[in-house]
Amino acid sequence: MTRGASRARWWLVAVASVWLGCKKPEAAPTPVDPLAAKRGRALFQRGKSARGTPLTGFLAPERVELSGEVAACARCHGPSGRGSAEGGVEVPDISPGALGHSRTRAVGELEDRSRPAYTREALLRAITEGLSVSGRTLGVTMPRYVLNAEEKDELLAYLERLGEQPDPGISPTTLTVGAALPLTGRLGPLGQEAAAVVRAVFAEANASGGIFRRKLELVVEDDAATVGAAPLTTDATTRLLERGVLALVASMRRGPLPSDVKLTEEGAPLILPLALNGGTSDADSPVFFLYPDEPSLARLAVQSLARAREPELRRKSLFVVHTGGDTGRAWAEAARDELARRELRPPRELTLPGQSLPLERWATEPPLAVLYSGTPEGLDTLLRALESRNLDVRVLAPASLAIPEVVGHSTGRVHFLYPAGLGERAPDLEDFTAFMKRHDLRPGHTAFQVGAYAAARVLVEALTRAGAEVTRASLTQQLEALRDFDTGVSPPVTFGANQRIGIQGAQLAALDPTTGQLVAVSGWIPLSP
Structure with a gap:
């Protein structure tokens, strides 16, 4: 290096040192809370x-x-x-x-x-x-x-940090989804079967390239304490959210849980829980159900009677019979509200076994129908009483009570509200049967295996529609946009911004006395808002 070049370099260093020394240091950015x-x-x-x-x-x-x-x-x-x-x-x-x-x-x-x-x-x-x-x-x-x-x-x-951190459960290579299912105790086999079905659906999606090159992973937390007979000691849904899952799918539940508040706060959707009594949600709830709950079926029963026999409904009484508890009261309240909405006379309400049935009065003034919800024993008591007096009174009840041993010879007296589809509405289970064989899954608790399959299919569809930049919010938006989606195991599913039950309707069905199977006795009855 020449002496001139050396002096020039020294001068540049000196100037830079003076400039840097005089420059006011920039304030550090305020950290984001x-x-x-x-x-x-x-x-x-x-x-x-x-x-x-x-x-x-x-x-x-x-x-x-x-x-x-x-x-x-x-x-x-x-x-x-x-x-x-x-x-x-x-x-x-x-x-x-x-x-x-x-x-x-x-x-x-x-x-x-x-x-x-x-x-x-x-x-x-x-x-x-x-x-x-x-x-x-x-x-x-x-x-x-x-x-x-x-x-x-x-x-x-x-x-200030938008786009820097993805929502929980999202990485460049995986999408992690949770399920709260019983893995131990009396319901353990049922939960394990449901988890196996969801994992098999995910395996097929992953084999086809995943969701925009991300693999689906399922994390299951044992929820035996919240769905079995044991008292609530843990909350699997809360544990899953703390672990960081994008969404929940096919969790098992009997009804609302304390952790639903946390689901709402997190904005994490729960897709098609295996609800033992069906389900319903507020318009902004993160829980999306497949079938309506029993109070919704009570509303549907009133709507069906009003459409077909409104003049008689204005003259004759409608009785609501249940076996008490929150479920029974909700059933009666839903029927009462639907009648009031249509400006029809309020129903008569009876609770078994505490109140006796007015059989003598029914012999001379038969009610238009009896809406029953409760235990199988209560339904047995009701049907045997009607049979003993040979009373021609129609009983409408949820399909969960379609038990041949309970109905006995009263198949002509009781119709069941069945939302899963019969006759022309019955789903073709051929693809589901082939799916079970491909993955060496044996039929077990079929209703829950079918429910888990539908839940996983809906999730995969919504994730695919959400695109590569999926978030919990965009996943919820795509669920709301789902219209007439074929799960392969149910009637077509439709959600909406104000609709959290995918199948809005049911059919009336009777038990075939020879086969013990439900057969349709009506067409599809849509559930009005």
Whole structure:
């Protein structure tokens, strides 16, 4: 190196040292609060705060109000915030990489001038006032959100890390799904059979390349304490959420659980639980059921009678008989509410075995029908009493009570509400039978194996539709968009933003006295909202 070059190098080093020494150090970025970001995810993806308050925004200039899921940011900007250009409307990329840098020229038609980088304050102004960082008024399709102080902090915390961390259960190579099933105790064999069916469905999906090159994995937590006779000591659903699963599928349940609150808070969908008594959910519940619960069937029974025999229903009494407990009271309440909604006379309610049946009165003034829900012993008592007096009174009951030993010779007196499809509505189980043989799975508790198969099929379909950038919110949206999906083992499944029961209806069925099998005695009866 020459002496001149050496002096030049010394001079550059000296100048750089002076400049660096005088330069004011940049303030370290404020760390993102993980809890606040988690709560902000609920606002961004589901349009609801962690405290259950719906997100509210207004579309300019008419101030059209949007609330809840339709106001969720992810609805337009996508789960990763990268925007889209579909439907003729360009939605900008709002990920930190896009907003955190200045722009020297416009991109497409999203902005008509260059702009500086967004600061926290500028981003909040865009969200609440509809003004860009350069002062331009944002388009009319961008809601002006109403946020309190907590919601502002939470949404900004999530936006600062948007796209950096995927939802739980998502990795570059796997999608991890959970199931809360009994693996021990009296119901252990049933839970193990259901888990084997779900894993076999996942194995076939993985053999075909997985879901956008991600393999499906199933994690099962033993839920024997919550579905068996033992008292509740553990909550498998909570353990699964703590382990970090994307969603739950084919979990077994008798009814609502305390962990349903955590499912809602996390926004993690539970897809087609093996509900022992059917199911129902609020419009914004994360639980999607295959079949309606018993109170819904009571409503359907009233609707069916009203359609076919409304004049008689206005003159004759309808009796609701049950064996008590929460299930029985819910059955009676549903029938009473449906009658009131149609401005029909309220039903007479009886509880067995505490109250006696008015058989003498029924002999002279037979009721139009009796809606029964409860134990098999209670149904046996009711049918034997009618048989002893040879009373021509129709009994309607859930199909779970279609037990040949209970019905006996009273097959002509009782019709069962059956939502799984009979006759022309009966599913063709040929593919399911071939599936079981391919995976060397023996028939066991067939109803639950079929339910697990349907649940896994629905999950795979919804994940495929959600795309490579799947989130819990986008998975829920795709479940809501499912229409007439063929599970292969049930009538077609349809969900909706306000519909969490996939099969909205049933048929009336009777027990064949020679085969002991249910046969249809009516066409399909749709369940009205």
